[in-house]
Amino acid sequence: MSAFNQWVAILRSESATLAYDKRIIVEDLSLDIPAGSFTAIIGPNACGKSTLLRAMAGLLAPTSGRMILDGKVIATLSPRDIAQQMGLLPQTAIAPEGITVAELVARGRYVHQRLLRQWSAQDRDAVADALHVTNIADLAERRVEHLSGGQRQRVWIAMVLAQQTPLILLDEPTTYLDIAHQMDVLNLLHELNVSGRTIVAVLHDLNHAARYASHIIAMKDGMVIAAGPPAKVITPATVSEVFGLATEVIPDPVTGQPMVVPHDTRMAIRRGLPSR
Amino acid sequence: MQPPAFALWIVGILSLLLAVLVLSILVGANPLSVQTVLDTLRGHGTTEANYVVWTQRVPRTVAGLMVGAALSVAGALVQSYTRNPLADTGLLGVNAGAAFFVAIGIIFFGITSPSGYVWLACLGALVLTAIVYTIGSAGGEAAGPVRLTMAGVALGAVFSGLTTGLALTHPDAFERMRSWSAGSLLERDFGVLVPIAPMLICGIAISAFVAPRLNSISLGADVARSQGVNISRTQALVLIAVTLLAGGATAIAGPLVFVGLVVPHIVRWGVGVDQGKIILGSLLFGPCLVLMADIVGRIAVLPSEMPVGVVTAFVGAPLLIALVRRANATGL
Amino acid sequence: MTPMKQVLAHGPSIAWFVIGPETGNILVHRRSALVAFIAAVVVLGLVLLALRLGDFPLTPLEVIDVFLGRGEALVRTVVLEWRLPRAVAAVVFGAALGVSGALFQTITRNPLASPDVMGLANGSYAGMIVTLVVLGGSWPMLVTGSLVGGLATATVIYLLALKDGLQGFRFIMVGIGISAMLASFNIWLLLRVDLDVALFASAWGAGTLNTITPATLIPTGLSIFVLFCLLPIVVAPLRQLSLGDDAAASTGAAVGPARLGAIVIAIGLVSAVTAVSGPIAFIALSAPQISRRLAGTAEVPLAATAVVGGLLLLTSDLLAQHVIPFSLPVGVVTLVLGGLYLVWLLVREARRTK
Numbered sequence: 001m002s003a004f005n006q007w008v009a010i011l012r013s014e015s016a017t018l019a020y021d022k023r024i025i026v027e028d029l030s031l032d033i034p035a036g037s038f039t040a041i042i043g044p045n046a047c048g049k050s051t052l053l054r055a056m057a058g059l060l061a062p063t064s065g066r067m068i069l070d071g072k073v074i075a076t077l078s079p080r081d082i083a084q085q086m087g088l089l090p091q092t093a094i095a096p097e098g099i100t101v102a103e104l105v106a107r108g109r110y111v112h113q114r115l116l117r118q119w120s121a122q123d124r125d126a127v128a129d130a131l132h133v134t135n136i137a138d139l140a141e142r143r144v145e146h147l148s149g150g151q152r153q154r155v156w157i158a159m160v161l162a163q164q165t166p167l168i169l170l171d172e173p174t175t176y177l178d179i180a181h182q183m184d185v186l187n188l189l190h191e192l193n194v195s196g197r198t199i200v201a202v203l204h205d206l207n208h209a210a211r212y213a214s215h216i217i218a219m220k221d222g223m224v225i226a227a228g229p230p231a232k233v234i235t236p237a238t239v240s241e242v243f244g245l246a247t248e249v250i251p252d253p254v255t256g257q258p259m260v261v262p263h264d265t266r267m268a269i270r271r272g273l274p275s276r
Numbered sequence: 277m278q279p280p281a282f283a284l285w286i287v288g289i290l291s292l293l294l295a296v297l298v299l300s301i302l303v304g305a306n307p308l309s310v311q312t313v314l315d316t317l318r319g320h321g322t323t324e325a326n327y328v329v330w331t332q333r334v335p336r337t338v339a340g341l342m343v344g345a346a347l348s349v350a351g352a353l354v355q356s357y358t359r360n361p362l363a364d365t366g367l368l369g370v371n372a373g374a375a376f377f378v379a380i381g382i383i384f385f386g387i388t389s390p391s392g393y394v395w396l397a398c399l400g401a402l403v404l405t406a407i408v409y410t411i412g413s414a415g416g417e418a419a420g421p422v423r424l425t426m427a428g429v430a431l432g433a434v435f436s437g438l439t440t441g442l443a444l445t446h447p448d449a450f451e452r453m454r455s456w457s458a459g460s461l462l463e464r465d466f467g468v469l470v471p472i473a474p475m476l477i478c479g480i481a482i483s484a485f486v487a488p489r490l491n492s493i494s495l496g497a498d499v500a501r502s503q504g505v506n507i508s509r510t511q512a513l514v515l516i517a518v519t520l521l522a523g524g525a526t527a528i529a530g531p532l533v534f535v536g537l538v539v540p541h542i543v544r545w546g547v548g549v550d551q552g553k554i555i556l557g558s559l560l561f562g563p564c565l566v567l568m569a570d571i572v573g574r575i576a577v578l579p580s581e582m583p584v585g586v587v588t589a590f591v592g593a594p595l596l597i598a599l600v601r602r603a604n605a606t607g608l
Numbered sequence: 609m610t611p612m613k614q615v616l617a618h619g620p621s622i623a624w625f626v627i628g629p630e631t632g633n634i635l636v637h638r639r640s641a642l643v644a645f646i647a648a649v650v651v652l653g654l655v656l657l658a659l660r661l662g663d664f665p666l667t668p669l670e671v672i673d674v675f676l677g678r679g680e681a682l683v684r685t686v687v688l689e690w691r692l693p694r695a696v697a698a699v700v701f702g703a704a705l706g707v708s709g710a711l712f713q714t715i716t717r718n719p720l721a722s723p724d725v726m727g728l729a730n731g732s733y734a735g736m737i738v739t740l741v742v743l744g745g746s747w748p749m750l751v752t753g754s755l756v757g758g759l760a761t762a763t764v765i766y767l768l769a770l771k772d773g774l775q776g777f778r779f780i781m782v783g784i785g786i787s788a789m790l791a792s793f794n795i796w797l798l799l800r801v802d803l804d805v806a807l808f809a810s811a812w813g814a815g816t817l818n819t820i821t822p823a824t825l826i827p828t829g830l831s832i833f834v835l836f837c838l839l840p841i842v843v844a845p846l847r848q849l850s851l852g853d854d855a856a857a858s859t860g861a862a863v864g865p866a867r868l869g870a871i872v873i874a875i876g877l878v879s880a881v882t883a884v885s886g887p888i889a890f891i892a893l894s895a896p897q898i899s900r901r902l903a904g905t906a907e908v909p910l911a912a913t914a915v916v917g918g919l920l921l922l923t924s925d926l927l928a929q930h931v932i933p934f935s936l937p938v939g940v941v942t943l944v945l946g947g948l949y950l951v952w953l954l955v956r957e958a959r960r961t962k
Contacts, residue, residue, distance in 0.1 A: 059854055083860025090854035094717070099906035106620035110848055111860030115840060118635040119626050124616040137612050141621060163859060363720075411954055423954060426897065429720065430950035433890050437943025440814055444807070445934040451803060458795050534788045541781075582796065589792035593785035600781045601771055 010035035010167060010198050011056050016065035018048070018055050025051045026222035028065065038193040039200045040213035044243055048222040049202045050091060050171055056200070057088040057169050083111040087163040089156055089170040095144040101155050102140040105130055108162035130161040133188060149176035157185065168192070170201040174208065186212045206260045210234045211252060218242045234258040282553055285546050289560045296567045300337040303571050304328065305578060336461040339469055340567040343461070343525040344535060346476045348562025349483050350521035351536025352554050356490045357514045358425045364537035365522035368428040368515070371531040372435035373404025374523065378456060379442045382449045391468050393456060394527045401523030407431055409515050459530040459585020461570050472524045479520035480559065486513050487552040532566070532585050538592040539565055545599055565592055640903035640912045647915040651699055654922050658695040659687050661930050689822065697820040698925045699918035702891055704832045704877040706917020709892030710908040711874040714846050715867050716780055722893040723878040726780070727787025729887030731761025732879065733813050734790045736886070737797050740809060747819065755883035761786060762875045815888030815939025817925050824884050831880045835873050842870045843910060850907050888939045891917050894946035901953050920946055
């Protein structure tokens with residue numbers, strides 16, 4: 001867990017209201033993403049976490065209020081300015097038919113390239129490092145459409161890494177990955193965080209969030225229910241309020257961080273075990 | 277916005293259809309009072325009224341019903357299968373093939389009446405769809421809807437080029453082709469409609485059968501296969517149904533491309549994404565569009581008549597544009 | 609350097625190579641450059657052929673003499689005033705149409721999108737027919753009418769599709785709607801006029817290069833050249849666009865302006881060509897697909913498409929003029945030729961995957 005200055009917000013939402021064509025998803029939301037943190041955003045489906053992430057990435061303009069990146073209002077920044085500070089792993093990305101892994105990862109270098117400076121040593125190194133760190137270097141010449149879901153997910157992550165930004169936003173980065181690869185990706189994100197980058201990830205698994213994140217934001221119905229370190233947020237009371245699920249929270253035997261165990265007595269009853 | 281209850285939609289469209297059918301019999305270039313029409317329908321009409329109602333209006337109403345239903349269902353199938361919002365029945369080459377064979381018939385065999393065109397158009401549609409299917413599915417099912425679409429576009433281009441070439445070099449054929457190409461329900465009597473009816477019924481039956489399989493396929497090839505859907509067989513059935521429906525409809529009325537494109541979209545935005553519902557909705561709404569267009573064509577430029585193909589665009593296009601501008605318009 | 613870095617030293621993959629030093633370089637896709645080069649060579653050969661063939665056949669030497677400043681006056685007229693403008697027009701217009709189709713297809717991420725489908729051709733045609741029927745139609749008036757028709761259509765489509773920004777699907781659908789209305793309008797108009805007027809209009813409506821003279825070629829050619837010069841600005845952002853709007857924006861591409869810029873360039877290219885030659889079908893649709901399949905690239909390669917488009921139109925025009933016994937508009941040939949070639953590519957692609 002890296003030390004971070006919780007008083008410096010690298011990303012901030014100031015009373016932002018987010019809506020898609022008159023349908024309000026998030027209303028009057030204010031929160032801070034501490035600089036240098038590994039922030040996990042958790043919450044039930046359709047609570048507004050992806051919408052919030054998109055707004056923080058500058059893809060969705062708030063209908064009122066504002067989003068601030070490193071002290072500047074996002075709405076006043078150009079896509080290039082934003083992309084130099086922040087990379088995003090979106091949910092809806094398309095791999096053009098026929099593109100190879102290395103080519104797709106190289107697309108992440110766009111913001112560092114110019115009309116007449118289309119490939120440089122930095123580009124080469126960034127792509128190579130991204131491929132290496134996500135363990136897909138041996139897939140470099142393969143066509144993306146021929147890969148499995150898990151491999152494809154790592155390709156997209158590599159593309160975001162190749163952009164080499166101090167702030168990385170990820171929307172459900174562990175989708176499609178098997179447990180070993182999930183751990184790989186989360187460990188990778190953690191290492192990136194330790195070496196100085198701020199990570200903001202929407203995670204669906206509470207235990208992943210508790211184990212790896214330094215700061216957790218729990219949302220429900222477009223509002224922040226709790227925000228803070230895992231020990232403060234991952235409690236039975238909060239989980240019950242956010243997810244409507246009764247749970248026990250015990251220390252993770254490996255890391256000591258909070259671990260959520262659903263208090264579902266139906267299985268206990270079916271197995272004939274004493275319920276608690 | 278959740279689509280309103282499906283039953284409500286169907287009732288609404290059915291009412292509209294009934295209203296349009298009634299209007300189609302009542303309205304025309306020859307003004308007849310409602311009483312006269314009712315008398316004629318009961319068998320007590322004058323010779324003139326009989327002619328107008330039984331030889332002109334009833335056949336063209338039935339033709340409009342058949343053509344509208346067939347084209348719309350065919351369009352729904354094509355769009356679902358190719359997953360492309362630009363896809364229409366003409367995409368699989370039906371119109372190009374029909375037009376080419378009609379041109380050949382006019383130039384080399386001297387055929388000049390709609391009843392003659394019917395079989396040529398049918399044959400042309402069938403031949404061309406067969407060629408498109410052969411080329412489009414040559415790579416096996418891994419090739420998919422994109423190849424089929426491209427094959428249809430390519431072959432459609434070849435044959436429509438040949439047709440235009442033929443028409444431009446034979447002025448008398450050009451004259452006949454340009455009225456056939458506008459798409460019309462005029463002079464389509466039961467001699468034309470009755471032989472085509474079995475084709476359309478067959479096509480609709482196949483569509484009903486194929487609808488749940490198309491729902492599965494839209495979730496992805498793997499999901500579909502695990503639900504027991506034979507993808508290449510479904511593809512073949514879709515092709516057959518589209519050929520029967522679009523070929524039959526084009527054989528009756530000439531090319532009315534826009535109907536197959538716009539009706540499924542409008543229906544889909546009302547009833548949601550279930551293929552069965554879309555097909556049923558299209559079956560009922562298609563005739564509404566075609567018959568409304570035909571009615572307008574009869575009275576808009578009296579004493580002459582605007583061909584229904586021309587009017588469907590003017591009726592359907594603003595509808596399409598208005599719907600697309602609605603906030604919750606989505607792609608396929 | 610690690611093996612991976614060695615591979616990447618010359619571009620994102622071995623399919624690419626870099627031209628120039630680090631301070632100023634461009635990436636070139638090997639195979640698409642090869643396709644462009646070979647197509648260009650063929651084009652040159654065909655241009656030479658075009659200059660030789662006709663009612664007044666010439667030997668290669670006579671043609672070369674003209675370019676060296678020698679040759680009789682009549683030969684010079686034939687080559688420089690009749691045949692060369694037409695051949696150059698075929699290549700340049702074909703390139704313009706191909707590129708405009710490529711831009712449309714990239715913006716909409718749909719291989720079926722093209723200015724033809726979107727109604728620009730029909731708009732120009734409508735403008736031309738209205739001018740012909742209403743004003744009688746001297747040639748400059750027809751050109752103006754068609755230009756006005758095309759641009760008006762483009763504006764209407766753009767305004768109708770514009771709602772909280774320009775969305776690809778809505779843009780296509782509005783284009784189709786307007787296109788169908790205009791097509792019906794045209795059919796309706798043609799039904800009402802005399803047969804010979806209808807034939808004339810239809811011949812123009814299929815696209816023809818019969819009307820090319822140095823006077824019509826130079827302004828059109830210049831506009832196309834200017835528009836081509838604007839292309840490098842949109843190429844890179846458009847390539848990012850094919851990853852999806854979100855991914856493109858988050859990698860730093862200015863999605864909205866790039867799209868708008870590409871549309872404006874595409875519409876400009878099509879309008880320029882259509883005003884003079886009528887709607888020449890299918891090149892905008894097929895040239896991008898043909899060149900993409902030949903080059904094996906993920907997105908449509910612009911340079912290769914331009915050359916392939918020019919090649920398609922030039923070949924069609926030569927066939928229309930010298931091979932086909934009837935007098936047919938070039939647009940009829942482009943339909944058949946482009947279609948056949950696309951079919952051949954599809955079949956070949958299928959055989960390879962088997």
